[in-house]
Every structure is written in structure tokens, then in C-alpha cells.
Amino acid sequence: MRQKKKNEFLTEVELEFMSHLWDLGEASVRDVLGALDKDRNLAYTSAATIMRILEQKEFVTSVKRGKTFYYKALMPKDTYQTKSLRRLSDELFDKSPATLVARLVDDNNLSEEVLEEIRALLDGKLKDDRA
Amino acid sequence: MIELNTLFDAYINANILLVLALCLWFAVKYAMSRFRWNTAFETQLRLLNGAFLAILACPVAIGIYVILHKIGIMPERFSLNFADAVVAQYLQGNLNMKPSEFEAALGLRKTISAEFLSLNSTFSKIIAALVAAGAITLTIRTTQSLRRLRKIIKTSYPWRSTRRVNIRLSDRIHVPFSTRGLTKRYIIIPSAMLAQNADFKMALAHEFDHLRQSDIEWEIGLEAIKPLFFWNPAFQIWKRNVEHLRELACDQRVLNRKGYDPRAYGACLLRVCDNALKNDTSRSIAMPQVGLVSQERKGLGLMRQDFLKHRVMSMLSAQTPASSGQKIRWVMLPLAALIVFAGISIQKPGDWSHDRLMLSTIVNLERMDTINGLGVR
Structure with missing residues (x-):
């Protein structure tokens, strides 16, 4: 029986794999490898190990069809985004999401459209909460 | 049961031996650099680890040395003890010092140990x-x-x-x-x-x-x-x-x-x-x-x-x-022998050797001479 070990967050390379898996929906190791940059030069065995670690971390689940394992994300992308933002807010912004948003809005690179989009999102969230 | 004094002595000896072994190691390292062995890191590591094993082997070597003395295979006169060698040199007149001062210097470590252990x-x-x-x-x-x-x-x-x-x-x-x-x-x-x-x-x-x-x-x-x-x-x-x-x-x-x-x-x-x-x-x-x-x-x-x-x-x-091949043993053996020799030589000397008795007599004579000198005045 495989040992299950939970780790709440992903390393850089695991996140890269998960991102492709979120896009692909269900994929084999070879599918994920194919989705990586051409100059990546990652061995199949390394990719298979990364997928196995992701499964042990309970981020993905696998089914065997023929001789191939197919992987599917267990955690939706937005759930992981929320978790990551919460950690960022806790660790870097003194557990204050307001400071995080303020820093984001202070960024000069934000266009009018993006700011408008953020405002609409906040309005929507406020309406939902009141309802 | 082992006395606290004995344990403390062994501890101090281990520390002194470590210093001596390190000095020997640096001498060996310097010599190696003269013979194009300055990049022979594996050989150097093996020598350094071997030197440490020699330090660990010292208690066994000391035990054998003591047994050989006790059963008489090694004659009483044949001593590897550093303090005994210094006393012998003193008795031969090679060291110019007052007997009482010399005896005090010899007993300095014992005095410091007693002072330290009593925590006064x-x-x-x-x-x-x-x-x-x-x-x-x-x-x-x-x-x-x-x-x-x-x-x-x-x-x-x-x-x-x-x-x-x-x-x-x-x-x-x-x-x-x-x-x-x-x-x-x-x-x-x-x-x-x-x-x-x-x-x-x-x-x-x-x-x-x-x-x-x-x-x-x-x-x-x-x-x-x-x-x-x-x-x-x-x-x-x-x-x-x-x-x-x-x-x-x-x-x-x-x-x-x-x-x-x-x-x-x-x-x-x-x-x-x-x-x-x-x-x-x-x-x-x-x-x-x-x-x-x-x-x-x-x-x-x-x-x-x-x-x-x-x-x-x-x-x-x-x-x-x-x-380095087999040559390492020609460096390792003398290095280990020197460390073991140093380990034996820094041990506490036997109190009642012939030379020690002679020294004690000389110190007593010096004291009597001082007392007589005071009486004359």
C-alpha cells in the first residue's frame, strides 16, 4: 500500500506539473511531458516520480488503463489559489488580506481595465455576503 | 568505582592529546605539500581519520604499557613518561632551577585539578x-x-x-x-x-x-x-x-x-x-x-x-x-606511533620512582638548609 503523506503546498516543479494537469483535465505522464517547454529536457522517470509525489500528497489521483497511468487533479485550481494567497497573506502581509490587496492596487502596472475588473469582483462579493 | 580525579585526569589528557595530535597533523600536512601531495585530499582525509583512531587507541596502549611495567617485561627505568624524563634531566643537572620551585612546577597540574574539582x-x-x-x-x-x-x-x-x-x-x-x-x-x-x-x-x-x-x-x-x-x-x-x-x-x-x-x-x-x-x-x-x-x-x-x-x-x-597507494602506511604508522607515544608520555607519573625519591630528598635537603640558615641568623 502506498504511504499517504499530506503536504499542503507544491514546489515549483510540482506546481508546473499541476498547472498543465489543470489545463489538460486528465493526462498521462507523457501528456504532461509533452505540454512542457521543448527545451525542458526532463527525463520520463523524473516526470513519473513527480506525478507519484503529487499523488502521495493527495493533489492528484490516478487510474490505470492498460499499461498507462492517467492522472486527474483532486484539488481544483481556484482552491489551491485561495490556499496560496492565504499563506502569502499570513506570511508576508501580517495576516491582513487588506494589506495584500492594497499592495496589489499600488502597483503602477495595473491598467484601468484591470482595476475595474477588481472593483466588479469586490462588488459582487459584497452583494453575495449581504444576501 | 572510578574516582572523579581519575576521570578528570583522563579528560584533561584527552584534550592535551588532541592539541598534540593536531600539531603533528599540521606538520604532516606541511610535509605532504612539499612532496606534491597537497591535492591528495583523500589521502589527507584517511591520515586525519587514522590519527583520530590513534587517539582513541591510546587508552588501550596505555593499559598495555602499564601491564608490561607491572609484570616486569618492561624495566622500571624504561619510562616513556614526559614528567619522569624532565625529572631525570633535572637530576643530571641539565635544568637550572631551585628544587622546591621545580617540584611545585611538576605538581602544578595536580594543584590546578584539585582546585578545580573542589570548586572552592x-x-x-x-x-x-x-x-x-x-x-x-x-x-x-x-x-x-x-x-x-x-x-x-x-x-x-x-x-x-x-x-x-x-x-x-x-x-x-x-x-x-x-x-x-x-x-x-x-x-x-x-x-x-x-x-x-x-x-x-x-x-x-x-x-x-x-x-x-x-x-x-x-x-x-x-x-x-x-x-x-x-x-x-x-x-x-x-x-x-x-x-x-x-x-x-x-x-x-x-x-x-x-x-x-x-x-x-x-x-x-x-x-x-x-x-x-x-x-x-x-x-x-x-x-x-x-x-x-x-x-x-x-x-x-x-x-x-x-x-x-x-x-x-x-x-x-x-x-x-x-x-599515494601503499605509501600512505609509511606516513600513517609513524604518525599513529607518535600520537600513542604522546598519549603515554602525558600520563600521570608513578609517584615513587627512584628519581622521584631523589627529587623529594633534594627538596627536603633544601628545606633543612633554609631552616638551618634561619637558625644561624
Whole structure:
């Protein structure tokens, strides 16, 4: 029986794999490898190990069809985004999401459209909460 | 039951022996550099470890020496004791000193030991408290490191396993390292390294070499005795030398055997260092493990940077060490013999040897002469 070990967050390379898996929906190791940059030069065995670690971390689940394992994300992308933002807010912004948003809005690179989009999102969230 | 005095004497002797052995080692190292062995890191490491084994063998050698004296195989006159040799020189008139002063100088260590063990003075109390505090702190730190190390292994993911070595991947570390349990040896590689195939292979080869060299066993041994000898600079220098030589020897062997490009290998070391520095170094473990690069927080310090530079320069210079082969024994045997001889010579001398009785008589004569002189006045 495989040992299950939970780790709440992903390393850089695991996140890269998960991102492709979120896009692909269900994929084999070879599918994920194919989705990586051409100059990546990652061995199949390394990719298979990364997928196995992701499964042990309970981020993905696998089914065997023929001789191939197919992987599917267990955690939706937005759930992981929320978790990551919460950690960022806790660790870097003194557990204050307001400071995080303020820093984001202070960024000069934000266009009018993006700011408008953020405002609409906040309005929507406020309406939902009141309802 | 062994008396406290005897234990304290043995402890002080071990510290003195460590200093003497280190001096001998530096002399050997200097001589080696004159014979083009300055890049023979593996030979140097074997000599240094051999010298340490000679120190450990000293109690056995001393026991044999005492038994040989007792059963009469070794004559009473044949003494290897340093203090006995000095007394003999004094009796032959080679040392110009008043008898009472000479006797006081000979008994100085005994006086200091008695003073220290009785804990009568504030100074001895402060020293004892500092040594005890240091030893306790280091023991606690070691226990914490062991716990952290256990957690890292427990939360890591199995990758490959042989009968004796378990290779695992961890997302909690940034520097590859090897360690061991009671029966199994472990190599732990950061899982992020899977994305860098060449670095992964080089790190694995490096750690396997540490296991082949039994570096982890030496590291555990030295860390285990650290709480006892931490205050002795000779111990610190010794340990630092072992740490440096084992990395240099490992780099050299990996490059020679695997044929990696020294520049690629050096770049891999720098990437691992860079990665470790970028990440949280406060979670690094100080022991008992042998890493690809130093994981200690003071790794950011100048000394560590200098050593990293030295490692990279050693690789790039690509000097093939002169083969030591069987020649090592011609250096090892005299070095071990000198260390054992030093170990025997610093032992507490027998109180009632012929020369000692003579010295005591001379001191008494001096005292009587002083008393008579006072009476005449």
C-alpha cells in the first residue's frame, strides 16, 4: 500500500506539473511531458516520480488503463489559489488580506481595465455576503 | 568505582592529546605539500581519520604499557613518561632551577585539578558552569536536530532503495544530504532537483561517495563528542579540517570517476548554494548529516564562502593528485606511533620512582638548609 503523506503546498516543479494537469483535465505522464517547454529536457522517470509525489500528497489521483497511468487533479485550481494567497497573506502581509490587496492596487502596472475588473469582483462579493 | 580525579585526569589528557595530535597533523600536512601531495585530499582525509583512531587507541596502549611495567617485561627505568624524563634531566643537572620551585612546577597540574574539582574559588565555579552550560546547550541542539532530521526522513518520498541505502525525495529541504539510521543509510535529495537532471545525478554521485567514504559515521562520531570538547579550539579546528577534506576528496573522486565537467559540477554547487540562500535557512539542519554544501546558518559567513571558493578553485585547477597507494602506511604508522607515544608520555607519573625519591630528598635537603640558615641568623 502506498504511504499517504499530506503536504499542503507544491514546489515549483510540482506546481508546473499541476498547472498543465489543470489545463489538460486528465493526462498521462507523457501528456504532461509533452505540454512542457521543448527545451525542458526532463527525463520520463523524473516526470513519473513527480506525478507519484503529487499523488502521495493527495493533489492528484490516478487510474490505470492498460499499461498507462492517467492522472486527474483532486484539488481544483481556484482552491489551491485561495490556499496560496492565504499563506502569502499570513506570511508576508501580517495576516491582513487588506494589506495584500492594497499592495496589489499600488502597483503602477495595473491598467484601468484591470482595476475595474477588481472593483466588479469586490462588488459582487459584497452583494453575495449581504444576501 | 572510578574516582572523579581519575576521570578528570583522563579528560584533561584527552584534550592535551588532541592539541598534540593536531600539531603533528599540521606538520604532516606541511610535509605532504612539499612532496606534491597537497591535492591528495583523500589521502589527507584517511591520515586525519587514522590519527583520530590513534587517539582513541591510546587508552588501550596505555593499559598495555602499564601491564608490561607491572609484570616486569618492561624495566622500571624504561619510562616513556614526559614528567619522569624532565625529572631525570633535572637530576643530571641539565635544568637550572631551585628544587622546591621545580617540584611545585611538576605538581602544578595536580594543584590546578584539585582546585578545580573542589570548586572552592569563584573562577573554578564560573568555568565549570560555562562548560556545563555549553555541553547541555549542544546536547539539546543535537537532540532537536535529530528530531528535525527524523521528521524530514519521515515526510520524504521513497525514490529508490537498495539493501543498505534508501534514496528519498523531500520537498522540505534545499540541499541534498546523506545520513544514517541504526541499520540503513539515507540519501535525501530535494524533490525540486528532479527538474534538473544533471544536478540530480551529480548530487547523487556526490552523496554516494560520502557513504563510500563512511563520512556520515565520522560526522556522527565527532558530533557525539562535541558536547565534551566544544571549548577546545583544537577540536573545532580538527572537525573543520575533516569537513573540508571530506568535501574536497568527494569532489575530486566524483570528477575523476564520473568524468563530469568541473565547470558544470562547480555550477551545480553554486546553484544549490544559491537555492539554499534564497530559501529559509533557519529550517536547515546542522547535524548529523553530510550535505552537498554546508547547510548551517553561518554558511552565509565569510569562512564558508571562502571554502566554497576553495572547492570550486580546486575543481577548476584539475590537478590530479599524486597516487599515494601503499605509501600512505609509511606516513600513517609513524604518525599513529607518535600520537600513542604522546598519549603515554602525558600520563600521570608513578609517584615513587627512584628519581622521584631523589627529587623529594633534594627538596627536603633544601628545606633543612633554609631552616638551618634561619637558625644561624
